[in-house]
Amino acid sequence: MAQATEETPLKCSVDMHPGDDGATTSTTTRDSVTTRADSFFINTSSFSRNAKLATFFMFFTVFLERLGYYNVGNNLTVFAKFGLNFSTNEAVTTSSVFRGTSYFLPLFGGILADSVLGTYPTIYGGLFLELIGMLFFLVLTSISNSITKSTKLGLVFPGLVFISLGQGFIRANIPIFGAEQHGSRGEEKVDTFFRWYYWVIKLSAFFAILPFSLILSGPEGNLKDAIVQLVTIGLALTIYIFGKKTYNIVASEGSTLFQLFRTLCLKRSYREDDELTIESTLPQHGVGIQERQLIRHLVELVKIFGSLMLFITVYTQTESTYIIQASHMNTTMGTVHIARSIMPIFDSIIVLTIVPVVHFFIIPTLKKYDKKPGLLNSIAIGLVFSTASALAAAILEVVRHFYHDRGVILSVFWQIPQFALMGIGEIFTMISGLQFAYLESPKGMKGFVMGLFICSWGLGSYLGILLTWIVNWASGDIWYPDDFNNGHTEYFLFLLSGLSFITFFLVKVFAHGYISINDRVRLINTGQATQHEHLRTTSSTPRHSTYDSSSLSKSSSEDEDPELNEQFNQFLERGRVGGSPPPCP
Numbered sequence: 001m002a003q004a005t006e007e008t009p010l011k012c013s014v015d016m017h018p019g020d021d022g023a024t025t026s027t028t029t030r031d032s033v034t035t036r037a038d039s040f041f042i043n044t045s046s047f048s049r050n051a052k053l054a055t056f057f058m059f060f061t062v063f064l065e066r067l068g069y070y071n072v073g074n075n076l077t078v079f080a081k082f083g084l085n086f087s088t089n090e091a092v093t094t095s096s097v098f099r100g101t102s103y104f105l106p107l108f109g110g111i112l113a114d115s116v117l118g119t120y121p122t123i124y125g126g127l128f129l130e131l132i133g134m135l136f137f138l139v140l141t142s143i144s145n146s147i148t149k150s151t152k153l154g155l156v157f158p159g160l161v162f163i164s165l166g167q168g169f170i171r172a173n174i175p176i177f178g179a180e181q182h183g184s185r186g187e188e189k190v191d192t193f194f195r196w197y198y199w200v201i202k203l204s205a206f207f208a209i210l211p212f213s214l215i216l217s218g219p220e221g222n223l224k225d226a227i228v229q230l231v232t233i234g235l236a237l238t239i240y241i242f243g244k245k246t247y248n249i250v251a252s253e254g255s256t257l258f259q260l261f262r263t264l265c266l267k268r269s270y271r272e273d274d275e276l277t278i279e280s281t282l283p284q285h286g287v288g289i290q291e292r293q294l295i296r297h298l299v300e301l302v303k304i305f306g307s308l309m310l311f312i313t314v315y316t317q318t319e320s321t322y323i324i325q326a327s328h329m330n331t332t333m334g335t336v337h338i339a340r341s342i343m344p345i346f347d348s349i350i351v352l353t354i355v356p357v358v359h360f361f362i363i364p365t366l367k368k369y370d371k372k373p374g375l376l377n378s379i380a381i382g383l384v385f386s387t388a389s390a391l392a393a394a395i396l397e398v399v400r401h402f403y404h405d406r407g408v409i410l411s412v413f414w415q416i417p418q419f420a421l422m423g424i425g426e427i428f429t430m431i432s433g434l435q436f437a438y439l440e441s442p443k444g445m446k447g448f449v450m451g452l453f454i455c456s457w458g459l460g461s462y463l464g465i466l467l468t469w470i471v472n473w474a475s476g477d478i479w480y481p482d483d484f485n486n487g488h489t490e491y492f493l494f495l496l497s498g499l500s501f502i503t504f505f506l507v508k509v510f511a512h513g514y515i516s517i518n519d520r521v522r523l524i525n526t527g528q529a530t531q532h533e534h535l536r537t538t539s540s541t542p543r544h545s546t547y548d549s550s551s552l553s554k555s556s557s558e559d560e561d562p563e564l565n566e567q568f569n570q571f572l573e574r575g576r577v578g579g580s581p582p583p584c585p
Helices: 036-041 051-073 076-083 088-104 106-117 119-146 149-170 174-180 187-213 226-242 256-270 289-307 309-317 321-326 345-368 375-404 412-439 446-475 489-512 517-525 529-536 549-559 562-575
Strands: 011-015 544-548
Touching (some): 051 149, 076 321, 088 106, 088 149, 088 309, 088 321, 088 446, 106 119, 106 149, 119 226, 174 187, 174 412, 174 446, 187 412, 289 412, 289 446, 289 489, 309 375, 309 446, 309 489, 321 375, 321 412, 412 446, 446 489
Antiparallel strands (some): 011 544
């Protein structure tokens, strides 16, 4: 931490106020102070000299990989119900577990890339694992008419396991790898990348749904042409490797997460008689202000990502509950049969239409008048639309019951509003969330933080399973029946809508007290971090204060044990040449 000298104390005026996201920001009288805190927190990656070409290869790889994955995932609920003769709950659970696992494993894939492999090799391994998974479905398709249900399960579930493992290696790392092609070119370039990155994902979802769902023959719900799935993943792997010369490949420098853990273990070993807590006693263990701020930063990120689980819970209904609802509606248009699994295409159409409008017209206009919402506010806005989507689905279910009791079957196209609202919600929450996770991750933790964000998607999927089990247990299979015509699924959808609306306020509360990573570095570099920690523990905190950083530096140094820190620094030097920390007690 930079300390002002006694001869020229740094007068630092810090204005603690909510920024665009409701986050606490600070303004100093000096432009910047470069210290070890910057290298400890901030990523300073370079960028590809062929950024446009590298991005083209990345987008093409993402498009093909997502095309293969969505071709399996979008039809898994229908296949499990009609192809494997699962009940509605079992089919929805199978789909949710697959998607949830595919979202949960990226946490470990991100850590692996941070600590050992780096992003490029990790993505390579993930594509290869997916290729193996698709081979299982190719075998299944070839012999499905002559095998028993148990044999089908013996091919389906190993295939799903390999695909999930591949997703674990890919999901957290491919957006990071794509953004690294722009590196230090500026936040606006990164913003543009994530916007079009998600657009490419929805483009692949569109093509995965449209050509295959339209040729669905009969109600058995096959997984479609496994050869196409295998070819798309194979092409994705080939194009990814072919573009290697254009990439900005950032080697792994070691995981800051492991370094932090090693620090806590080392310092804990010197203070075995004390109790280790984050908020109050870390300074007593010699853990520096940077480590304490890093821990607090991670806690804030976990709270925000955790609050997004309900958004994902509602989103997963578009691939499960909404599809089952469609199976009880009129899926014919004249003489043409419309597969129920095609309905999520309207979600993709909304995203594909609105993202270019946002990029070319809305964002420039908002910037012109300085009205562009912050990332956390954008995430909260998306929750409003997800609430509206679940509410629209619940109202439609009420109306559907009303007409069904009178012998009238509503057209499946009445579902378009709920899918459209969910698509708008994605534009705000998903794109902003990806960018937020990338920009707010400390150095050496991008894969871990992105994995945390994507892990919240998996937890949201599992939460959807838990909610269906709970409401069925509490209602006696009335709120989520096997046959939607013999129950009240609208109650479950109304519940989701209410929980999503509550989550909106929760995100706003977390956003109000959030301190961005750049502001945390500024607090450390100007000597304000220790005083800010003190203010957090007091009953009243002034909104605007002026501090003398020379006195703050003294008070900060008093929290540290000089002899202990010297031993620790010597240990770090030894650790760089092969030393190992003492075991954690």
